[in-house]
Amino acid sequence: MRADYLSYQRATGVSFLGMAIQSVVAAALVIYAALAEDHSAMTVGLFASVGIVAWLALGIVFDQARRERIENIEAETLGADAATASVFEASGDEFRVAARRLRAMYRVFFPIVSVLIGGGLIAIGWFRYTGGSLRLEPPFVATMRGWAIGVEVGAAVAMFLLARFSGGMARQPVWANLRAGGAMAAGVSLMCIVLVAAQITDLVGPDGPIRYLQVILPIVLIVLGVETFLNFLLEIYRPRKAGDIPNPAFNSRLLGFFAAPEAVAKSINEAINYQLGYDVSSTWLYRLLSRAVLPLVLGGALVMWGLSAFTVILPYQRAMVLRFGKPVMNDVGPGLLVKWPWPIDQVVIPTEILRNEKGEKIGTAETTTGLRELSLATQAPTNKGAILWTNDHASEEFYQLVRPSGAGTGLPQTLNAAAQDFSVLSLEIPLVYSISNVELFEQLGTPAVRDDLLRATAQREIMRYMATLSVDDILGPGRNQVNLDLTERIEAAFTKLNPGADGKGRGPGIQIIRLGIAGVHPPKKVASDFEAVVGAEQNRQAKIDRARADAIKILTDVVGSVSLSDQIITSFDALDRLRTENATGKVINEREFEIQALLDQAGGAAAGLIAQAKADRWTRHMGERARSERYAGQLASFLAAPEIFKASLYFDALKVVMADSRVYITSDTIPDLRVTTQLFDRQSGMNVFSEVKQEDVPN
Secondary structure (H helix, E strand, O other), X not given: OOOOHHHHHHHHHHHHHHHHHHHHHHHHHHHHHHHHOOHHHHHHHHHHHHHHHHHHHHHHHHHHXXXXXXXXXXXXXXXXXXXXXXXOOOOOXXXXXXXXXXXXXXXXHHHHHHHHHHHHHHHHHHHHHHHHHOOOOOOOOOOXXXXXXXXXXXXXXXXXXXXXXXXXXXXXXHHOOHHHHHHHHHHHHHHHHHHHHHHHHHHHOOOHHHHHHHHHHHHHHHHHHHHHHHHHHHHHHOOOOOOOOOOOOOOOHHHHHHHOHHHHHHHHHHHHHHHHOOOHHHOHHHHHHHHHHHHHHHHHHHHXXXXXXXXXXOOOOOEEEEEOOEEEEEEEOOEEEEOOOOOOEEEEOOEEEEEOOOOOEXXXXXXXXXXXXXXXOOOOOOOOOOOOOOOOOOOOOOEEEEEOOOOOOOOOOOHHHHHHOOEEEEEEOEEEEEEOOHHHHHHHOOHHXXXXXXXXXXXXXHHHHHOOOEHHHHHOOOHHHHHHHHHHHHHHHHOOOOEOOOXXXXXXXXXXXXXXXXXXXXXXXXXXXXXXXHHHHHHHHHHHHHHXXXXXXXXXXXXXXXXXHHHHHHHHHHHHHHHHOOOOHHHHHHHHHHHHHHHHHOOHHXXXXXXXXXXXXXXXXXXXXXXXXXXXXXXXXXXXXXHHHHHHHHHHHHHHHOOOOOOOOOOOOOOOOOOOOOOOOOOOOOOOOOOOOHHHOOO
């Protein structure tokens, strides 16, 4: 087709028509997405809004090309040089204003628009991806589904027709750039078709496709933005011939395949022929494959769809089959399962949320027959050392209110008493269970909320039950009974889940394998106070044991044996009671003789004292008897010779008195007896270095 101004005028009209159609589609998608809070539809609406910029840029460039052609006709009419007829010739530029502007648009305007579109796609894609990733866990709740399907189907049809129309025009070299706008329209159409398919799938089956589209579509926008920048760089270094029309970088080759697949196929054929050196596309095999490609693709798709009727249930799995969303087989064991193809029948295998030691989610796994563990309170300690009350056990601890030690069992009578008579303990209560009914387990909730629902139900019963127990019940030997009662309460609470048509619970479809208190400790900051109480009890018991040991030692030292001492003490107590009751002397004497006999049998210090007392008694008795006999002898001597007896006593007394006295014996013939005596101290001085005895110090 000849590149005259009428051709560019038509291309300009098509560009602005495409901009108008895409503006209406973008507005419809954005308005619906805002009202229905549809994240994926809003992403497609923003992508369609970016396509408006592409159509506007194409319309501006095509209009400038139309002006350049009119300018060229005027120049030819005035007799200008025929060589100046081309836009890309260097001569005559001073007379070609429209041509200079057109070249500037190709060199500057198209690259700027391409960079803006590429950056916009990446920014929108990243922004929508961060928002969509937060919406993956909660189940998708469809609102305004009829409007969604209607708007998306209308947008898909309108954009498909626009893409095919512009792609058909782009076969002509003068309208080749319309392929960029058609690619944008084809992208919007394809995304709307995917959204409609996801809505229908969510209506009759799982919500996985429509949930994951919230992050898949933003990733597609990021890929298209990166492709735009790559096209921009490649366009800079691409060699051109004279007369070639520059291709805008926002012309996506990926989306162009859906807008004009025949053009892409032609490019692939030319590339294959160039690489192999001969016309491969003219061979009979290539032509046969090209004619049969559609039946082959459809046949392959049909085979793939038929394979969805066969499912293998692995040995560690149990499944449930849904037909149009309703269960038809509740519990399917491992093996080959033959069913109706998707989406008529769907196999559901319960998903387990995998968590690390800190309780953080690390992934999911489809398993049914294995044991699952759920922590109902504080996580088990992660440290490898000794597990003490004063150590850090877990990153986050959950405390339970229990009665204090010695408070007994049962709820307090008043709220004031309840506020004053509760202690705080951290309990480790793991719940190990297995799935017994896949249908009931799936009806309990989505994989993300099933464990939370079971945990919340069990924790409610734990809190109620712990308020009736004391610290002694949990730390003492009665913990086994506590675990049994706790299991019974939680099983009763679980049976109320999944209410049926009659309002009665059918249970969550699980079997409790093990449930109980695996560990218990007080808060770390008060652990020292608990240890102080335990230490005081141990000190008390140690003192009692030490006193008993001392008593045994003393009784053994005194009596010889503890059993004999108990008999003696019992006899003494009985004697005291007899004396208190004023018993007769005979009875008291008999009891005293019994005690005396027991004391005679005793050994140790008591026996020694008794023996010493007996010895002292006999010593004194014999001494007094000796004095009596001596007195009788003295009396006989006195009666025999009184004077001699008196003289003897006198001289004995004189000898005693004069024992330490100085005696002078003189003659009685001396008439004047005088005695000279030197009365002075023998030691008038004192040696300070000598030891002074106490008896030498004068009073």
